[in-house]
Amino acid sequence: MAKQELTCDDILKELRAKQYRPIYYLMGEESYYIDLIADYITDNVLSETEKEFNLSVVYGADIDVATIINAAKRYPMMSEYQVVIVKEAQAVRNMEELTYYLQKPLNSTILVICHKHGTLDRRKKLAAEVDKIGVLFESKKIKETQLPAFITSYMKRKGLDVEPKAAAMLADFVGTDLSRLTGELEKLIITLPSGQKRITPEQIEQNIGISKDYNNFELRNALVEKDVLKANKIIKYFEENPKTNPIQMTLSLLFSFYSNLMLAYYAPDRSEPGIANMLGLRTPWQARDYVAAMRKYSGVKTMQVVGEIRYADAKSKGVGNSSMSDADILRELVFKILH
Template sequence: MSAEKILQEWKIKAYKPVYWLEGDEPYYIDQLVHYAEHNILSESEAGFNLTVFYGRDADWAAIVNACRRYPMFAERQVVLLKEAQHMKDLEKLEGYVSNPLSSTILIIAYKDKRLDGRTKFAGTIKKKGELFQSKKLYENQLPDWVKQMVQGKGYSLTPGALQLLIDHIGNDLSRLANEVDKVCINLGSKKTIDEESIERYVGISKDFNAFELQAAIAKKDMAKAIRIIQYFEANPKAAPIQMILPAMYGYFSKVYSIFGLEDTSENGVKSALFPNNFYAARDALSAAKLYGNAGVEKIILLMHQYNLRSIGVHDAGTEDADLLKEMVVKMMN
């Protein structure tokens, strides 16, 4: 069952006694936990009937005791177990889950991991409650997700603004949603989010960002690459090296993949690697021809080397901008 379906059921007060929320995409888990904590019970009911545990400090017996209490002045109570991935003896909740109280809604948030589906515990959760799995979106799913998210807030997004957001933030759904909220709050009567809005309220320059640096490297435009790095040097929060390198690695990994494709036409590359962006496919093909197989492989190896240096491996604390300048010169030479 999807997060949207679970929320729809909760809004019509259709509840199951146990919800297990797991997976490597925290956005949907946080969305469900937030709704459960603030909306299932009224404010007056929550004072007596909402209990929140945190996995690192929680005791399984205390959780079971809380779940077996009867609600006070309400039809039901809510018991939340957050960060359950850090809890010891978590499987000891199986006894309660196998025979839950109908007036208790137990919600367990198990982030960044998945329950072993072969265990008795997993089988009991599936039988007695709802097992929700939150999965990371693939890159080609991001544009539609962002557009739908923005439309759900009553706004629209220009193609340039959409690309700028995704290139800068990636598939961090929570951060994408937070940044869009920030922009919407500042738009006033405007209903369209454009590149200028992203630049002003998110703090992403449309001319000086990780995507533009990547494009300059792909074209062997040394002068432009150095100008962008100098901007980063003057604005350290604009694009830390630990944000730049993963974005560039994702792109050049795709460029490197071109050499293994059977169909290296623009349409073939678009279909295989850039399904939502024809121009990206064209530019990637251009970069592949400009650098060749060995050159692109060298770029990827240099990114790995400078990523290690940026976290202090074989480096005495060189500034980000100096590391980037040195890396770019080696890539283009």
């Protein structure tokens, strides 16, 4: 039976219970979860006094595997544990040699390897050794469709509610960079009036500068509803505010939505729960827009729309286009989607 992989929440739960492993190999494309776990270990395993002698933070570009092993083999001073954090570990050459240390690690050392923008080859011995005695955690990029749920969950842990439209606006504006997204959420928390426990679209508009009526989320809604007037008003607003509404962000969101709409047509169950399950959405309400869009767009039309978005993306990058502005490209695309 395959060993079940621990999630970030599983790892943090263990750490809060003071259940420590000899090694945490944190890897993957999403830096946010790697930093979250490493920072928790850095901040909480040792007291401030213990950190003075027992916390080592090194960077991959400045060291080799021998340096890591030597640091890990040291015994703690006046403490039960020592913590060794290796940041930017993807720059360390011959990391496979760490296997020799892991065959007989010190139980008093907590070694944290932060390997960003890539992963360890799971077929090699090092991955097997890490998995045997410690934590091998892959931090994967979150999907755009999962962002509203991430925002809602993050704020819930802070004791706050987020209106669905507000969560969608933020997801649309920031995208899948979780470090930036959580930074924006923390800014929102600071600006909330005393006693207020709910984030509204108005707060997003006032404090982050996203128009609650003219943004990619509202453009997508206008296209789902086939509201020609509203869609063109939004494009006009985008044309007048190009810096806050770059065409690449708009095309990325539209491509994601209509690509998922294509997948929704293959769902055995086309109810909201069925489509949510097909698309990997956390809650059925996130599938409502897809259900609504399926009433307006046939499968064939959706396929054509995906092709038109690709074509518009190429034109926005200068392929086959020498004169059209971004606003004109978007205006032409919206016309083709709606007709």
